[in-house]
Amino acid sequence: DAMVIQNPRYQVTQFGKPVTLSCSQTLNHNVMYWYQQKSSQAPKLLFHYYDKDFNNEADTPDNFQSRRPNTSFCFLDIRSPGLGDAAMYLCATTRDRGYEQYFGPGTRLTVT
Amino acid sequence: SQQGEEDPQALSIQEGENATMNCSYKTSINNLQWYRQNSGRGLVHLILIRSNEREKHSGRLRVTLDTSKKSSSLLITASRAADTASYFCATDGNQGGKLIFGQGTELSVKP
Numbered sequence: 001d002a003m004v005i006q007n008p009r010y011q012v013t014q015f016g017k018p019v020t021l022s023c024s025q026t027l028n029h030n031v032m033y034w035y036q037q038k039s040s041q042a043p044k045l046l047f048h049y050y051d052k053d054f055n056n057e058a059d060t061p062d063n064f065q066s067r068r069p070n071t072s073f074c075f076l077d078i079r080s081p082g083l084g085d086a087a088m089y090l091c092a093t094t095r096d097r098g099y100e101q102y103f104g105p106g107t108r109l110t111v112t
Numbered sequence: 113s114q115q116g117e118e119d120p121q122a123l124s125i126q127e128g129e130n131a132t133m134n135c136s137y138k139t140s141i142n143n144l145q146w147y148r149q150n151s152g153r154g155l156v157h158l159i160l161i162r163s164n165e166r167e168k169h170s171g172r173l174r175v176t177l178d179t180s181k182k183s184s185s186l187l188i189t190a191s192r193a194a195d196t197a198s199y200f201c202a203t204d205g206n207q208g209g210k211l212i213f214g215q216g217t218e219l220s221v222k223p
Contacts, residue, residue: 042214042216043155045211048209050208090155092155094209096209097209098209099160099209101145101211103154108152
C-alpha cells in the first residue's frame, strides 16, 4: 500500500550527539512536512518542502536541519540534541497545498 | 501561534453515546481539517471541510463549519471503544498550505 514510512520508530541518542531521522513516501506527493509533537501537545510545524523549495518556520531552532534529496525521501537532522528535543517527530505529505495530509507513524526521540 | 482552540480538552463517554468536539479559530481559512491520533501513533486524516461548505459527513462522522463564528464541530455518532483517541482540528489559512493544529480533545469511550 502507498504510505508514509518513518525510520526508526524509536531513537535514543545522547545529549549533544547528532541524530538523523528519515521519512519516505510512496505517494509521489510534492509537499513534505516535519512536525515536532511533545507529550499532550499539538503537532508543531518545523519546516516543509514544496517540491524542492524549502520553507523553514521562524521559530524552528537552528539545531534542526532538513534535506530532501528526491521526491520520495526527506531527512531531519538534529545537530546537537538537547533534553528539550525529546519528542515525537512526525513526517507528513500532501499532493498539493489545500489538501489533506498523510502522516507517518512517527519517530519517538529520547535524549539521555 | 496557535490558531485552533478545542473544547473540551477531555471527554469520557459510554459506548453507543455520541461525542461532540468543538474547535474555534481566529483568522480566515481555506479549509479546516480533523485528524485522529491514537496513543503513540501518527495522525490520521478524518475530514476536510472547505470554507464555502457548511456541513460534511463521513460514515459516523459529521463536521460542521460556521465561518461567521470561526468555529467547527466534530460529531461522532454511536461511539465505539475503538474511537478512543485524541482528535485535533487543523486550519489551513493563506499560509502556503501549512496547517495550524489545535490542542486536541482526548476522547475516552468506555465499553
